Amino acid sequence: MYVKICGLSEPEHVATAVEAGADAIGFVMTRSPRRITPERAAELAAPVPAHVLTVGVFRGEDPATVRAAARTSGVRAVQLHGKHPHADFTALKDLGVRLIRAVDAQADLRCGAYDEDLLLVDAPHAGSGQPWDWAAVRGRPSGQWMLAGGLSPANVREAIAAADPWGVDVSSGLESAPGVKDPELIREFLRKVRRADG
Secondary structure, three states, rough: EEEEEEOOOOHHHHHHHHHHOOOEEEOOOOOOOOOOOOOHHHHOOOOOOOOOOEEEEOOOOOHHHHHHHHHHHHHEEEEOOOOHHHHHHHHHHHHOEEEEEEEOOOOOOOOOOOOOOOOEEOOOOOOOOOOHHHHOOOOOOOOEEEEEOOOOOOHHHHHHHOOOOOEEEHHHHHHOOEEEHHHHHHHHHHHHHHHHHO
């Protein structure tokens, strides 16, 4: 099971996620309580080993803004969240990074439909931290897709059983306060996923 830990902003939390076995780490560079600058993302991403995907998360920014931030930060992937048109992904193909399309369950759920490498299926109200009907997407997305939206150590095994995703993505469910990650919750989340994975 592929695991992305998103919204990291402190070096110790990045280190914890890497040591605990995360496959990807997300840095939010758009409007959010977890927002960091591309320069800060570059500092945080620099020590992350090559086998862990570093992801810059954007929502609504134009391709030129995303391109500049991705280059400054040095992330190995770009995630476009929400109603980005196919043209935005096409415009970023030459960046040489992996592309992630993050949408709700009403969108086209075929991974690769917008030339993206990975698909993320989120709650109807992204960023709310509220669980939703994960079972509603079971069997619908195709390819390499991650389930997001309201996940936490307490419910991730239930969510995996309900939706049968290829991977999971978590942010607010690992926080002690808005934007503040809890290292023990990061470790516990990864332990629960690995157990669910068998």
